[in-house]
Amino acid sequence: MIKWMILFLDILAYVLRSVICLFLICRSLKLEKPCLRAGVLCVVGTIVVVICTGLMNITPFYQGILMAFVIAFCTGQSQKEKLRMCLCISIFYEIAVSFWEFLLSAGLGVAWGSGVFLDKTALSGQAGGWLLNLFLAVLALFVFKHPDLTYKEVFRLVSSVVMAGFIAVITLNSQTVLDIPEDTMFMWMILSVILMMAVLVLNISRQYEAEKELARLKSEQAELLERDYTTLNQAYSVNAKLFHDFHNHIGVLRQFLKNEKYQEAAAYLDELQEPLREMTDTVWTGDETIDYLINSKMAAAADRQISLQAEVEFPRHTNIRSADLSAILGNLLDNALEAAEKVNPPEQRTISLTIRRIHQMLVIKVENHFAETIQAEHGQLKTTKTQKGLHGWGLKSAQAAAAKYDGTVSTDYEDGLFRAVATLSYHGVTKE
Incomplete structure (x- = not known):
């Protein structure tokens, strides 16, 4: 009975995390198409993966990898060109989620002096995961209510979370309440460093994209200005040609007026005005x-x-x-x-x-x-x-x-x- 209850809680937890990851990817990559279909696929895929991995006793590491691929596929299926970025974000999201779930579970274990919070097969082992789910839900709600968040604000928030995790795992390594294997602590310390490096690489990549966009803007602006200046030069050339031939035009008009051909003179003036219709004295x-x-x-x-x-x-x-x-x-x-x-x-x-x-x-x-x-x-x-x-x-x-x-x-x-x-x-x- 307890096993099926834990499986049910795992399904709820992973569905919530997957939907939140889907939302964060759609918001960060500014996907043009709606994510409703992707959300349905993500929920179904998550349930299938959790049930299969739970029945087959697959380790949480491989379970997280499978979840990352499911989320990336469901998110990127509407825009194939962003599938690689979706996969990258989902993988590091799963790493970060697993990392913080371990930290919260270990923190509860240190606070209560019991290692049962690290046992995923016990109901108490679900406490750390659901604390993390609560934090993720608050984070998603915050992002949803603040659609105008700048990149610098998001980078500052993510960097703070990653740095807090690194400090927490260093602190956890020096505690003596829980007996955590050294290889486990070493693995999480390495993953915390990888997360920090990933944030830095993402920031560098974002700056590179911003510089490329700025270069395109400058190129486009130069092209627009060249178009306007070319039109201006053409108008001035027409104006210069008119004044260059001014004495000839005056002679023709004088001849029309002298012979009282007023309609012809008016038509001739209209003809002269045609090339300068766009030029005004304002x-x-x-x-x-x-x-x-x-x-x-x-x-x-x-x-x-x-x-x-x-x-x-x-x-x-x-x-x-x-x-x-x-x-x-x-x-x-x-x-x-x-x-x-x-x-x-x-x-x-x-x-x-x-x-x-x-x-x-x-x-x-x-x-x-x-x-x-x-x-x-x-x-x-x-x-x-x-x-x-x-x-x-x-x-x-x-x-x-x-x-x-x-x-x-x-x-x-x-x-x-x-x-x-x-x-x-x-x-x-x-x-x-």
Whole structure:
């Protein structure tokens, strides 16, 4: 009877641990697809493994290895490319769980002066495992209620737990209450060191991935800026050509007017104006690049039957570089144009651009109507574009540029209105 009760408790304990591991993997790897199916498979697989290993008297070590493979398979079956990372996390998760279960059981044994807490075949031996399950449940609840945890906060938490385990196993090795075999203590000490090394390697890997992403952002931002500067140079070339031929155009117009051919003169003026339709005389900021960027986006909006209203209050002579401001403003306006173009009827295609300075803070706000369903995951917006390439990097590029000035780019949406707000700190500079 006791044997079947212990088997039932083992099944409950391992199911709980597996589900928590599944949740932590989905959250840490930001898996795009829902994990409901993976959770069902994980529960079923866990029950099968625990029953089979329990009836066959397989050691907890091999039982943990099998559980790690089950969790990794169930988690990574929706995204094959992340299967290796799922397996890595699940293996070290099982090692950490077994390690802390041993520490808690040994701690109870030292406190009560009895080694029965280390006996897994006794009901008392389940106490340490269920204390650990309680801790894991609290940890999962904490992570669930704090979806905005930063990587540094998570790394600090995991490092603290691993370091506490290492100190605990060193302390346990010097106690004299329980008679724990030396090879067992040596094994757990080695595993505690392996856990610390795993956390360090994971941190290094995460930093490498962050550096790669930053390099991609810089490359994408440079490409966007090159596109805008190329368009600007082309517009200036057209303008220079027009002024170069200005005396010829004046002669033609003078001839039309002299012969009272007013309609021909008007048509000729329209023809001259066509190449410069996107160029206007509006000065928004005093920065030629930014002014052209706003004017060109307004012209593009007009071509798409989009109403773009701008209110600009821009500080002069600041440390904000034109290239960074172009990356932020260009990306926000491009996203707004793309979203507003899909809105029907055309009368509802509106974009509002507001640039304000508040003390030493520059605030850029872009609002637009949208028609498609906005998809978000783990607090980040997902691109609705199906093609690969630069899609989905617009906001990240803007965020990278804003971060140079201790700024942020935030987004929110409600009632069919999307809002993107960029804030940048600045200070004045002396113009030579």
